[in-house]
Amino acid sequence: MSKVDVNPDPAPAPASLQALISYLAHEAEPVIVLDPSYNILGANLAYRRQFGATGQPVLGQKCYRVSHHYELPCDQVGEHCPMRRALELGGPDRVLHIHHTPRGPEHVDVELRPVLGADGVVLAYVERLRTVRHASAEPSAAGLVGRSAVFVTALESLQRVAPSMLPVLLLGESGTGKELFARALHEASPRAGGPFVVVDCSGLSEALFESELFGYEKGAFTGAHARKPGLVETAEGGTLFLDEMGDVPLAMQVKLLRLIETGGYRRVGGLETRQADFRLVAATHQPLARRVAEGRFREDLYYRISAFPIELPALRERPEDIALLVDSILKREAPAGMPLCVTPTALARLQAHAWPGNVRELRNVLERARLFADDGVIRVEHLPPGLVRGSVLPAAKEPSDQALLHALQGFTGTRRTLAARLGLSERTLYRRLKALGQD
Numbered sequence: 001m002s003k004v005d006v007n008p009d010p011a012p013a014p015a016s017l018q019a020l021i022s023y024l025a026h027e028a029e030p031v032i033v034l035d036p037s038y039n040i041l042g043a044n045l046a047y048r049r050q051f052g053a054t055g056q057p058v059l060g061q062k063c064y065r066v067s068h069h070y071e072l073p074c075d076q077v078g079e080h081c082p083m084r085r086a087l088e089l090g091g092p093d094r095v096l097h098i099h100h101t102p103r104g105p106e107h108v109d110v111e112l113r114p115v116l117g118a119d120g121v122v123l124a125y126v127e128r129l130r131t132v133r134h135a136s137a138e139p140s141a142a143g144l145v146g147r148s149a150v151f152v153t154a155l156e157s158l159q160r161v162a163p164s165m166l167p168v169l170l171l172g173e174s175g176t177g178k179e180l181f182a183r184a185l186h187e188a189s190p191r192a193g194g195p196f197v198v199v200d201c202s203g204l205s206e207a208l209f210e211s212e213l214f215g216y217e218k219g220a221f222t223g224a225h226a227r228k229p230g231l232v233e234t235a236e237g238g239t240l241f242l243d244e245m246g247d248v249p250l251a252m253q254v255k256l257l258r259l260i261e262t263g264g265y266r267r268v269g270g271l272e273t274r275q276a277d278f279r280l281v282a283a284t285h286q287p288l289a290r291r292v293a294e295g296r297f298r299e300d301l302y303y304r305i306s307a308f309p310i311e312l313p314a315l316r317e318r319p320e321d322i323a324l325l326v327d328s329i330l331k332r333e334a335p336a337g338m339p340l341c342v343t344p345t346a347l348a349r350l351q352a353h354a355w356p357g358n359v360r361e362l363r364n365v366l367e368r369a370r371l372f373a374d375d376g377v378i379r380v381e382h383l384p385p386g387l388v389r390g391s392v393l394p395a396a397k398e399p400s401d402q403a404l405l406h407a408l409q410g411f412t413g414t415r416r417t418l419a420a421r422l423g424l425s426e427r428t429l430y431r432r433l434k435a436l437g438q439d
Helices: 015-024 045-051 063-068 082-089 149-161 178-187 206-214 250-262 288-293 299-305 319-333 344-352 358-370 385-389 401-408 415-422 426-435
Strands: 004-006 031-034 040-044 093-101 104-116 122-131 168-171 196-200 238-243 278-284 308-311
Touching: 015 031, 015 040, 015 122, 031 045, 040 045, 045 093, 045 122, 063 093, 082 093, 082 104, 082 122, 093 149, 104 149, 149 178, 149 308, 168 178, 178 196, 178 238, 178 278, 206 250, 250 299, 288 299, 319 344, 319 358, 344 358, 415 426
Parallel strands: 168 278, 168 308, 196 238, 238 278
Antiparallel strands: 004 040, 031 040, 031 122, 093 104, 104 122
């Protein structure tokens, strides 16, 4: 088997592109070369191994047919097309897409760069693809799961910031999976080989918070019979996750700010200044900006920890993910040799519920329901009575044409942002806009 496929089209690519295709054959990551008409000119062995369906030729095919099974380019079906965006920018573009692969749909980080000729005209594009291993677009027994636009937006932000050392602040309601996102961020970072240490800031007094975080020396206080390293020291070379950061005692926020700014800290009862080495990820369900205005959270600390905020969506904002999450939770909870499933009627009820407790509430409901499902099938009667009777989302109403046109006036953001604002999918928004002559 050759190391690289070359476009079999009788019209040969320029020698410069042939050389580029041959060069990319030695890349360890999947790479393809595309012409400006979306045709795949070359694909290295790594790409064919990860993304090429058995027995299906890749070369000469349209990239959107291979990756998405679409009959039109991504931007014409309501999605972000990196080639179109790169053409508009005159430079590279990057996006997180869901690609069809021999293993099923997967989240893929796509980076596309134009190849220019001597006259500045685009000859081709080089597309590098990296499969996202810490999130699944199918039911999974572990990790993050989702396919909705709001979930993909949060995941894309995570992919962007993971290689850096910037502090990350995860924002969202309780039960939205902030610890899972923090762990995924750690696993996608250069510190994945180091420890991932969780500090639950809620309910800790000032004295207990300091000793837990910084550790203490023998004899520092009654009961300190031996030296104990703190969680900062335990996180050496890895990630320190401060969950419910808004609950950090005000007096401790000064020491925490000093730790973040200088990396220096002292054990309780100690004199030696130690140097910390960790990547900080914080999370809170509280509106920190409002707590700053109320004088309950230090402004300087707020700006230090919120260098890269990521808003995690509530479950009611991603109803299309509920079936995926249900299957994933049941995979995790199913007894050995006894698969669990949900009837269509019960699933419809789960999809209609408002889920004020988010994914945590969904997991609790399913854990309870499976105890009544003796044959492994969860039915409506196995769901909590309150869930069956009430607290359901109102039926979504699509905006009128007039409301849609009004929303367009002065709007300068992306189609994804506009769709989220209007409560539509990107594809629905695209069809609506096209029908109104606004595409």
